[in-house]
Amino acid sequence: MALSIYSVVFAACVVFVLNVVIKTQLQRRKMPPGPPGIPLLGNALQLPSAFPWLKFTEWSKQYGPIYSLNLAGTPVVILNTFKTAADLMDRRSNIYSDRPRLIMASEILTGGIFMIFTKYGDVWRKMRRASHEEFSIRGCEKFQGQQHEEAALSVLDILETPDEWQDCLKRSTASNILTAVYGRERLTPKDKPLITRIHAHTARIAGAVVPGAYLVEIFPFMKHFPTWMAKWKKDGLDWYKRETDMFEKLCDDIDTQKHSFVRGLKENQARHGLTKPEAAWLAGIMFSAGAETTLGTLFNFVLAMTLYPNVMKRAQAEIDSVVGRDRLPNFDDKPRLPYIRAMVKESLRWRPVGPVAVPRRTTEARDDYYNGYLIPKGTTVIPNIWRVFFPMSAPWAMNHDPELYPDFEEFRPDRFLDESGQKDNVPPDTHEMGHGTFGFGRRICVGYNFANQVLFIQMAMMLWAFNFEAPLDDSGQPIVPDRSATIDAGVVVLPAPFKTKITPRSPDVPSTIRQELEHLGAL
Numbered sequence: 001m002a003l004s005i006y007s008v009v010f011a012a013c014v015v016f017v018l019n020v021v022i023k024t025q026l027q028r029r030k031m032p033p034g035p036p037g038i039p040l041l042g043n044a045l046q047l048p049s050a051f052p053w054l055k056f057t058e059w060s061k062q063y064g065p066i067y068s069l070n071l072a073g074t075p076v077v078i079l080n081t082f083k084t085a086a087d088l089m090d091r092r093s094n095i096y097s098d099r100p101r102l103i104m105a106s107e108i109l110t111g112g113i114f115m116i117f118t119k120y121g122d123v124w125r126k127m128r129r130a131s132h133e134e135f136s137i138r139g140c141e142k143f144q145g146q147q148h149e150e151a152a153l154s155v156l157d158i159l160e161t162p163d164e165w166q167d168c169l170k171r172s173t174a175s176n177i178l179t180a181v182y183g184r185e186r187l188t189p190k191d192k193p194l195i196t197r198i199h200a201h202t203a204r205i206a207g208a209v210v211p212g213a214y215l216v217e218i219f220p221f222m223k224h225f226p227t228w229m230a231k232w233k234k235d236g237l238d239w240y241k242r243e244t245d246m247f248e249k250l251c252d253d254i255d256t257q258k259h260s261f262v263r264g265l266k267e268n269q270a271r272h273g274l275t276k277p278e279a280a281w282l283a284g285i286m287f288s289a290g291a292e293t294t295l296g297t298l299f300n301f302v303l304a305m306t307l308y309p310n311v312m313k314r315a316q317a318e319i320d321s322v323v324g325r326d327r328l329p330n331f332d333d334k335p336r337l338p339y340i341r342a343m344v345k346e347s348l349r350w351r352p353v354g355p356v357a358v359p360r361r362t363t364e365a366r367d368d369y370y371n372g373y374l375i376p377k378g379t380t381v382i383p384n385i386w387r388v389f390f391p392m393s394a395p396w397a398m399n400h401d402p403e404l405y406p407d408f409e410e411f412r413p414d415r416f417l418d419e420s421g422q423k424d425n426v427p428p429d430t431h432e433m434g435h436g437t438f439g440f441g442r443r444i445c446v447g448y449n450f451a452n453q454v455l456f457i458q459m460a461m462m463l464w465a466f467n468f469e470a471p472l473d474d475s476g477q478p479i480v481p482d483r484s485a486t487i488d489a490g491v492v493v494l495p496a497p498f499k500t501k502i503t504p505r506s507p508d509v510p511s512t513i514r515q516e517l518e519h520l521g522a523l
């Protein structure tokens, strides 16, 4: 009798597993082509845990602009061109705007109100509307004064400690965001504990997203375990409470005399309808989402300046002819600095700090079809924005698409200018930006206007003030940085540490910066 119960249970399991395998295989046949996998696990074991986007690009060579994977039963679609991304994420955004479920990172550690992971629903809509208002192109103009001052101060910092240029930029990008969000004064060493705390918060969330970090992602029923038998859940909920207190306190303490994101949220609270914790977490995410991404892009810019002296000289010539040497560049110069505008685009295209943006999930409402292929409901959709490292016969990765950028590995800003060299010229389906680094559709980066402004003024000021060159070794040979070495820093991918020699372009650089800062009342 006992044997027959076991036999029945065993047979039921076999039928269940076979059913899943057959269903998955039948579904896969209708989906875009892709590498064959093994039963149940599909392609899960073929994907390396480090730099998986390199594998995505390698597969794209074989399977083209859109292909599919099966990651242990989860259907995944990889998009490798701007057109496929725009067709789906821009033009069918009602289906493609959700995020994959992240139980630990989104539902437990951040209470479901960490905007970047939030489900495509009412909370996200409220947050998106409120943040879009403050960070729209018009909204961002209010931050230009502060960004100008911050860029000038950071250039002065670099001038005084050129070997610590990375720390100087780190402080200035952090300062930019915290000043805009909370109306704080420029960061000083006494703010270090706060910055360390926010960085630890970001690192904790990034760690929770790593595949395999928490079993609950594979066995979702574990979310319902009581906290006494699930320490990971208790810790996560404790962190959520502690960090809610931290973000709420930061909002309570804002300087109401200064323009800031939080002041705007408070003034429009009734219209936005955000609860106190939702508003506090919305403000809090801006640092996690905006500081390291902007910083990484500036590191890539410095790398490019070190590798491409001719590009640097052309940019400096443009600045000198428009701005001159008696004052610093400012935002009013932007319309007359097309090459610098193109340089911002090229820095974001050349080395995107987020190789696969933030993955999406199709809504559960219905299956979709694209070019005759099935994209089942609940599919994870990954835009492959990354680049290729070496010439391939047919690589597909959006920012390094050889059909749009034949010399894709070169840093060449004038690819984004028309023949006159004055007007912007960008490929279609890139939101007029020339790259996919800020993502697509309704969930495109809400801070991109803010980031573009910071990048523009920071690059313009650095090029006005400095020359960058590869330093020499003991035998007088230039130490050329490795252009392809990268490190995965959790939230972003950065260039591996490299050295650059930074020198002022003329002896009066320090006095001109000081004069301007004194005039602004910033010194």
Ligand code: HEM
Pocket (backbone or CB within 6 Å): 115, 116, 117, 128, 135, 177, 285, 286, 287, 289, 290, 291, 293, 294, 297, 353, 354, 357, 358, 359, 437, 438, 439, 440, 441, 442, 443, 444, 445, 446, 447, 448, 450, 451
């Ligand atoms: C170079 C700098 C930046 C890069 C490369 C970047 C990139 C991205 C990407 C790829 C996404 C996901 C888009 C998608 O799903 O299609 C995103 C989302 C987001 N970004 Fe940025 N970002 C940058 C700067 C900023 C800044 C400065 C802020 C805030 C001031 C910010 C706030 C956000 C937020 C809140 C989201 C979530 C949007 C949503 O889910 O609706 N980002 N960003």
